[in-house]
Amino acid sequence: MRSPIDCARGLIGCRLEWKGCAGVIVETEAYESEGDAACHTHYRPSARRFVAEHEAGTAYVYLNYGVHWLFNLLVKGERNGFVLVRALEPVEGLRRMRARRKRKNTEALCSGPGKLTQALGIDGRAHGVDVIAFRHGALAATEGEPEPVACRRIGISKAQELCWRYIRSGSRSLSAPPVIT
Numbered sequence: 810m811r812s813p814i815d816c817a818r819g820l821i822g823c824r825l826e827w828k829g830c831a832g833v834i835v836e837t838e839a840y841e842s843e844g845d846a847a848c849h850t851h852y853r854p855s856a857r858r859f860v861a862e863h864e865a866g867t868a869y870v871y872l873n874y875g876v877h878w879l880f881n882l883l884v885k886g887e888r889n890g891f892v893l894v895r896a897l898e899p900v901e902g903l904r905r906m907r908a909r910r911k912r913k914n915t916e917a918l919c920s921g922p923g924k925l926t927q928a929l930g931i932d933g934r935a936h937g938v939d940v941i942a943f944r945h946g947a948l949a950a951t952e953g954e955p956e957p958v959a960c961r962r963i964g965i966s967k968a969q970e971l972c973w974r975y976i977r978s979g980s981r982s983l984s985a986p987p988v989i990t
Contacts, residue, residue: 877923
């Protein structure tokens with residue numbers, strides 16, 4: 810129930826569990842539903858309806874370029890929008906993640922939004938699921954996390970200049986090095 814920017818920052822260091830696998834969130838990206846040309850609500854009426862019809866904490870999952878599922882959380886508060894969970898440091902269910910990804914390198918299992926969903930087994934069936942109450946997953950805060958680093962968003966063609974990507978400094982599981990301006 811905060812702004813997407815505050816939520817994206819606050820999710821760094823949280824533990825995400827999904828279907829017997831878990832990891833610590835090390836990278837997120839914020840999108841505001843109003844005035845953000847990179848947000849789905851800017852050009853998709855269905856995304857605007859999703860924001861209007863669902864509660865904060867609901868999964869917004871979509872197929873990116875017909876290839877990778879991307880996992881976002883709906884945020885509602887002073888500003889509405891989404892937080893894209895971009896990367897995790899895997900901590901539990903590694904055998905299952907490696908089998909899904911066909912990779913052995915732990916740091917590369919969830920080092921990007923498409924890799925993350927593949928490793929955790931998240932697909933379109935998760936769209937609209939209340940992540941907080943979901944029986945196959947959970948989101949929990951952790952204590953003592955260092956302050957996340959803000960940097961420019963990546964993987965988009967509009968509003969790239971906004972420093973709404975948050976990373977855990979020093980993580981080896983990031984999708985890409987930070988772009989700090």
